[in-house]
Amino acid sequence: MVTGIFYHPSFSRRSYLTQGSRLQDFPQALEPLLHDERFVLMESPPISEDWILKVHSHELLEGVMRDTLCSTAWHSAGGVVLGAEKIALGEIRNAFAFIGAGGHHSGRDFFGGYCCFNDVVLAITVLRERYGLRRFAILDTDAHHGDGTRDLVRHDPDVLHVCLCYSSYESPDGTKVDVPVPGGLSLWQVFEGTQKDSSAPEADMDHRYYETARKAFYDRCVRFQPDLIFWYFGFDTHRGDYGDIGLTRKAYLLIAHMIKELAEKTCAGRLEVVLGGGSRSDIARHCIPPIIAVLGGVSL
Template sequence: MTTALITHADCLAHVTPPGHPEQVARLDAVLSALDGLDLIRVAAPFAAESDLLRVHPQRHIQAVREAAPDEGWRPLDADTFMSAGTLSAAWRAAGAVVRGVDMVLGGEAANAFAAVRPPGHHAERETPMGFCFFGSVAIGAKAALDHHGLARVAVVDFDVHHGNGTQDLLEEDPRVLFCSTHQMPLFPGTGAADETGGHDNVVNVPLRDGTGGAAFRAAMEAHVFPKVEAFRPELILVSAGFDAHAADPLAGLMLQEADFAWVTHRLCDLADALCGGKLVSALEGGYDLDALGRSARAHLEVLMERGK
């Protein structure tokens, strides 16, 4: 077995206004950086509506459908825009994570990476925000629990922004552990250390502006990894945001590609020890194109190495 790369051209059809950081070129940069790697390449399917309904009510799904324009852009808030291609892209982004879960739990791949956009970790139960429409990783977690019958799933989010949507969608489910490292203060303003979930199943690790790799690694070792180990998940899901890179224009953490490779290795260590290596990762943020491509490749090279 090896690593599955799950993506779709529809994710390039979600077009944002000129100058918007969540742009088509982001996915182009990731896919170009992964070109030539020996991956199982899979077309992302549309998520089933039943999968979305595990975390979002029908009225949210319908509201997103009805907001889709025939042409141009429609703003849902100051940062979150829909184009004619957005709806298909968002449904495939969620479908990619579910497909990754199916492949890894079904033995078709050792691990998987969903190279998709729009991202998902800011989408709350009934609120699209922060460039996000559906909570793709949360949807994947619920599919693993409800469809595959797992008892425990851990989600680790190392995007520079707090995964408020993922937390909102999962924090009342004792079968899920959600852990997030993120810069604070920063959008969306959530993610304080005292936000611990309905069942002590949320771990938030705020990092100060200017935090570098050594402090990030120490925080992971002190706060996130022990909690994951104690939870003993049967699957680890990763919200892989690469906007904590020092070159990223939207935030102020100072990570490098080596830090993303390190955290990927450590998450694979936990997956090997706890759940037979079962790990599914999904692209979230990352807005400097060169840094994004290099960081995604570093992440995938580790997944491939560990998935052999």
């Protein structure tokens, strides 16, 4: 089976923190993957209002409709949902979903941090109602805490949510976990101009970050036995981006290999990587295509 890549042209014109710049080189930056039969590019459709209201309140929907930063939210969430559906149907093995507006800061009745609809929780809702999948594992390595996702799955024992961020927490049942990362900053600290922790040498950060992610997620996921794994991947943690904790592409590729292996071990390879934060087009161009290549079992 192939790896699905989900994208919409609007993501290149208006995406996340900037109007078009971070994804300005896509989808053409995915060459030569686009000519490899192991990959298929699909256009992200808009999510329907009916599905949105199964997850979010009417007030949130109305707020998103008024927010110009959320103009790509419908296609962003729709691509994530379609990717999950194609995996559930067995039409693709795994997926990478681009987004124009993020998801993990969007809860039942609040949104912000350039996130509008909670794409991953929408996908979980569709998979449960349409395809009978029940248990899901989420690894969130965006620079900031996935507070919206946590709000929506807090009382759901069939969702394992592990977030690498700036706090330390584990729920009594062990399914909701926050793990502090050396050098990590909250979104609010970034906006306030707080400097990242320089105590950890940058040369060591890639492996230290990867080992933190593996220790926090791998064994928990094996015990949990999900039906599908989501990796909420933000490159905002890369050197020079707004959540800089000193990472390079190496850290993301280590996690990509790890999480693909984990999906093969626990849920027949069912894995969706969802793009999160990050603002620089050069970093996007440098990091995203090799991660997609890992999903398809090739190297660039």
